[in-house]
Amino acid sequence: MQNCFVPARILLPAGGTPLNPWACIAVDQFTSQPEYWEKAESLAAGKPSTLHLVLPEAYLGTGQEDARLASIRAAMEDYRLHLLTRQVNGYVYLERTQMDGTIRQGLVGAVDLEQYSFAPGSKPAIRPSESTVVARIPPRLKIRRGATLETPHVMMLADDESRTLVEPIGAVKDRLPLLYEGDLMLGGGHLAGWAVEDPALIAQINAAVTALGDPDAFAARWPGAAGQPAMALAVGDGNHSLATAKAYWEELKPTLTPEERQNHPARWCLAEVCNVHSPAIEIEPIHRVLFGVDAPAAARAFAAWLTAHGAAPRGGDQPILLTGGAGEYPFAVSGSPDPLAVGTAEHFIGDFLADHPGVTVDYIHGSQTARAMAADPAKPATALILPEFAKADLFKGVVLGGVLPRKTFSMGHAEEKRYYNECRSLIR
Incomplete structure (x- = not known):
């Protein structure tokens, strides 16, 4: 061949x-x-x-x-x-x-x-x-x-x-x-x-x-x-x-x-x-921005979603920050059904969008850009800022675990x- x-x-x-x-x-x-x-x-x-x-x-x-x-x-x-x-x-x-x-x-x-x-x-x-x-x-x-x-x-x-x-x-x-x-x-x-x-x-x-x-x-x-x-x-x-x-x-x-x-x-x-x-x-994480929901509401929904899936918002090794014009809400997720923070975020977003047809999501390179897009209190939006992604895990994840969640990482700015x-x- x-x-x-x-x-x-x-x-x-x-x-x-x-x-x-x-x-x-x-x-x-x-x-x-x-x-x-x-x-x-x-x-x-x-x-x-x-x-x-x-x-x-x-x-x-x-x-x-x-x-x-x-x-x-x-x-x-x-x-x-x-x-x-x-x-x-x-x-x-x-x-x-x-x-x-x-x-x-x-x-x-x-x-x-x-x-x-x-x-x-x-x-x-x-x-x-x-x-x-x-x-x-x-x-x-x-x-x-x-x-x-x-x-x-x-x-x-x-x-x-x-x-x-x-x-x-x-x-x-x-x-x-x-x-x-x-x-x-x-x-x-x-x-x-x-x-x-x-x-x-x-x-x-x-x-x-x-x-x-x-x-x-x-x-x-x-x-x-x-x-x-x-x-x-x-x-x-x-x-x-x-x-x-x-x-x-x-x-x-x-x-x-x-x-x-x-x-x-x-x-x-x-x-x-x-x-x-x-x-x-x-290898940089790709962040998420939810349009049509402010940060307090998104944070409440995320906490409830974690509880429903047997996870907790504190004490874990998956740091996810929800931020917007109405405030910042840091999470340190433990017990998630997904092994990576990006998987937890993507899983939550999929369920949230299904229940909220008026909310949309975009995938953003750069935490500052994501923050800026959600910063206007007059336009409800929430940025989900994800942790750094170790590039050494990329091939390991693909070979041993199959594909990573969609939009896991970005190569550079x-x-x-x-x-x-x-x-x-x-x-x-």
């Missing part, structure tokens, strides 16, 4: 195209802050930008959605035929300078959707790290259907403690062709990328991926998962984007011949792979999310 992460035919605009505004942040950011997207659109107006190829989730379900989809289709075809004039046949090694000055290293290539599944209980080589909400796929599938290009914000994580995959390419970057370098729009930091087309380096990457998915090494690292198929990569970010690509591939497969299924472009999805052990990879940059054709 071929590796789950392979070289790709990667497309880029002509050399010298400014990353600001060509590269655009992931569409699932700033979903409750339309002013961010208004600024981005102002910067990208009349200029080459991946913003013209994607639909920010802030516009999902709005009256603008259909018109934007038609515009996206037209932009994809125009860019594919006229703008994306450079090709990399292999990988792109990149370095992203983050807000604190650390450099996140990554490799962009293609992941095989035949070796990925979000079905509960499945154990493929590529696994989601968080629960996939199937209801979130159809609106994204509408975008994927008929698309002639993809540009990824999917980030995969490798459990590569020996640093065999990404870091060795960085060590020889000075002899690789520089593809792009510059600052990203709206505080996204600095980005540089190099072409990896040397057959020897490609073989080196392939060997490292093979070793990461070796069944014997996997069993030695995770004795508690004895007999389980080996996992090579976990989805770190863009879980629902990858799930949408998978859903489209499964929809397309029955229309293809056996030969076409082996090499159709839609079988793969472009993604960036990073090493979870890199000090530049930060919102502005540090992967920006759309590299592209790939989805048609022959």
